[in-house]
Amino acid sequence: MWFNAAEALLWAAMWMLGWAPNSPYALVGAYRFLAQGLAYELPLMFALTTVGVGAGSLRSTDVVAAQTGGGWFVLTMPVAFVVLLAAAAFTAWGPFAAPAGTDLAGGVLAESSGVGRLLVQTGRCAFLGVTCAAAAAWFLGGGDGPLLPAPVWFAVKTLAVVALVVLVGRRLPLLRPDRVADVAWTVVLPLTIVQAAVVAVLVLTGGMP
Amino acid sequence: MTGTTLQVVLTVAAALVATGIVGALSQQSVVMIMMGLELVVNGVVLAAGAAWYFLWPAVPDAQVLVLLATVVMAVEMAMGFAVALALYRARQIDMVDDATELEG
Amino acid sequence: MTGPVLLVVLGALGALAVCAGVLVFVVDSMARATFSLLASFLAVGASLLLLDLPYLGLLVVLMMTVEMAIMVVFMVMLMMNPGGLMPMSMVHNTRGAVAAGVVVLAALSAGIWTVDWPERSGAAPPDTTVQVGEAVMGPHMLVMIVVGVVLLATMIAGLALATPRGRYDRLGPDLDRPRPDDPVDGGLPR
Numbered sequence: 001m002w003f004n005a006a007e008a009l010l011w012a013a014m015w016m017l018g019w020a021p022n023s024p025y026a027l028v029g030a031y032r033f034l035a036q037g038l039a040y041e042l043p044l045m046f047a048l049t050t051v052g053v054g055a056g057s058l059r060s061t062d063v064v065a066a067q068t069g070g071g072w073f074v075l076t077m078p079v080a081f082v083v084l085l086a087a088a089a090f091t092a093w094g095p096f097a098a099p100a101g102t103d104l105a106g107g108v109l110a111e112s113s114g115v116g117r118l119l120v121q122t123g124r125c126a127f128l129g130v131t132c133a134a135a136a137a138w139f140l141g142g143g144d145g146p147l148l149p150a151p152v153w154f155a156v157k158t159l160a161v162v163a164l165v166v167l168v169g170r171r172l173p174l175l176r177p178d179r180v181a182d183v184a185w186t187v188v189l190p191l192t193i194v195q196a197a198v199v200a201v202l203v204l205t206g207g208m209p
Numbered sequence: 210m211t212g213t214t215l216q217v218v219l220t221v222a223a224a225l226v227a228t229g230i231v232g233a234l235s236q237q238s239v240v241m242i243m244m245g246l247e248l249v250v251n252g253v254v255l256a257a258g259a260a261w262y263f264l265w266p267a268v269p270d271a272q273v274l275v276l277l278a279t280v281v282m283a284v285e286m287a288m289g290f291a292v293a294l295a296l297y298r299a300r301q302i303d304m305v306d307d308a309t310e311l312e313g
Numbered sequence: 314m315t316g317p318v319l320l321v322v323l324g325a326l327g328a329l330a331v332c333a334g335v336l337v338f339v340v341d342s343m344a345r346a347t348f349s350l351l352a353s354f355l356a357v358g359a360s361l362l363l364l365d366l367p368y369l370g371l372l373v374v375l376m377m378t379v380e381m382a383i384m385v386v387f388m389v390m391l392m393m394n395p396g397g398l399m400p401m402s403m404v405h406n407t408r409g410a411v412a413a414g415v416v417v418l419a420a421l422s423a424g425i426w427t428v429d430w431p432e433r434s435g436a437a438p439p440d441t442t443v444q445v446g447e448a449v450m451g452p453h454m455l456v457m458i459v460v461g462v463v464l465l466a467t468m469i470a471g472l473a474l475a476t477p478r479g480r481y482d483r484l485g486p487d488l489d490r491p492r493p494d495d496p497v498d499g500g501l502p503r
Contacts, residue, residue, distance in 0.1 A: 002371060008378040012351065034382060041379065214320040216425050218360070221327030223421035225353070228334040231414030235407050236338065240388050244350055248334045254373060255330070255357045262364040263433060269448035272441070273456055275361070275369050276449065279376060280460050284467045286380055290387050291474035297391060 003134055004048055010127065011037055039184035040086065046192035047084050051138045054199050063138050081139045084131065085165055132161040215263040218255065225252030239293040243286060250282045323360055330356035343388040351381040368442040 011034070055063040136157035226249050233245030254275050261271030333353035337346045354377035361370035438444045449457045 004371070004375055008375040011382040012348070012378050016348070031386065034386060038383070214316065214323060215430060217320060218323050218327060219425045220422055221324070221331060223418055223425065224327075224331045225334055225357075226421065227414040227418035228331060228338075230417055231410045232334075232338045233410075234413055235410035238391070240384075240391050241338070241346075244337055244346065247350065248337070248353065251330070251334075251354060251357055255327075255360060258357075258361045258364050258366055258369065261366065264431060266365075266433065266436060267438070269444045269453070272366065272369060272445040273448055273453045275366070276372075276445065277456060277460065279369075279373060280464065283376065283380065284463060286384065287467050287471045288474075290384075291471040293387070293391055295474045 003130075004045065007044075007127070011041075013123075043184060043188045043192045044084065044086075046189070046196055047081075050192070050196045050199050053196060053203060081135065084135050084139070085161070128165065129158075129162065132165060133158045135161050215259055218259040218263075222252040222256035222259065225249070225255065239289065239296065243289040246285060246289075247282055250278050250285070254278045319363065322363060326356045326360045326363075329353075330360075344385055347381050347385040347388050351377060354378075354381070366441055368445065 016030075051063055133154075136154060140157045140161070229245045229248030229250075229252065231245070232248065233242050236242050236245060257271045257274040257278060261269075261275070265271060330353045333349045333356065336349040337353070340346050340349065355374060358370045358374035358377070361373060364370075
């Protein structure tokens with residue numbers, strides 16, 4: 001829930017980044033962010049709910065504990081894993097860079113400079129890192145693994161997820177917000193709902209590994 | 210001291226409700242009226258949370274009220290903006306003074 | 314949090330909420346009005362977090378932030394006073410409204426401070442989220458059902474009111490056009 005609330009505050013922050021400089025390119029970037037963000041918010045919330053259903057609790061420590069000894073959540077809920085990684089959409093980076101795109105003179109980042117720009121870039125990178133760490137904890141079992149102690153495994157998994165996201169992100173072309181919105185609402189959202197239903201059935205029949 | 214804290218929080222909630230009512234009754238634009246109504250429901254949320262914590266923490270009824278009030282806020286905003294858009298599309302205006310078709 | 318500290322912090326958050334609420338109607342710029350409403354909501358969300366309701370507090374923060382982000386788009390679109398450029402007074406019946414507000418505040422405050430509030434009965438369960446979850450899925454299931462149906466009805470009604478083009482515009486008078494006639498193409502080949 002804290003993750004969800006923090007990324008909701010990111011919504012307001014990105015819009016304010018666009019509104020504050022009083023410049024049209026920044027504002028267009030901010031509106032693009034809202035369109036994209038709305039398309040991704042619901043699948044992301046369903047992905048987080050699926051994690052909660054699978055573990056029977058909303059607490060991160062319970063989610064990690066539910067995965068030790070058995071299968072990692074990425075095996076039973078792959079769609080949710082992919083959607084959480086696509087939460088990189090909220091940082092306006094990689095394939096989702098339309099709000100900060102080069103066709104808008106930097107869009108949301110158009111007028112920021114100096115300390116403000118440093119803070120914004122740091123925030124975006126931090127959010128990407130936190131999303132990858134959260135994916136490692138909620139889908140890859142946190143500190144679960146043989147031989148090495150738990151914090152080391154957690155760091156290894158987080159770094160692996162970061163590497164995966166950066167590799168894939170750099171290769172995908174920029175997605176236009178209107179097309180993303182269509183795909184997100186008509187394809188991704190039903191997929192996440194089906195995923196949640198599958199996990200719920202697995203939990204009820206006791207089939208969770 | 211618990212009693213005083215409850216009363217202070219409930220007074221804050223009452224102030225939010227009163228501010229919302231003043232806003233909702235005095236503004237002309239549909240969106241500003243809705244912001245006033247959101248403030249009223251905000252006050253209700255705070256009052257319900259305080260009632261849960263200070264009076265009956267063992268039963269979930271007040272929490273359910275908080276959930277319901279939050280849903281009411283979302284529904285009211287959605288319908289209010291849909292109505293505002295429809296009003297604008299019909300008459301190119303957003304002030305409720307001109308939306309008198311149901312009057313009389 | 315113990316008694317006096319809780320009182321001070323809740324009082325401070327409450328004062329912030331009320332000030333932000335008043336500011337909503339005082340500032341000229343619509344973006345500022347929306348975000349001061351958000352500040353009011355965040356103060357209430359923080360109060361709920363302090364009152365041992367973590368799930369509901371975060372829910373309020375989350376929902377209201379996204380709601381205000383969407384609302385600011387509509388505010389800027391529909392409000393005729395974008396940034397104080399055209400100072401206009403969009404109020405009517407100010408004295409009646411203030412009178413109504415003052416009467417409500419006086420009546421509620423009189424009730425709050427004179428009623429003999431009951432003692433706190435029972436202790437909070439260790440997990441308040443589970444408490445509300447089980448309540449909504451068990452004895453209060455009617456709330457869940459009604460909320461679900463109301464939200465669905467709202468979505469349908471909102472869309473019906475908001476879109477200017479119906480299915481005859483999109484698919485032709487006999488509903489037989491091979492591809493819908495949308496101004497902006499979606500991402501899927503439909």
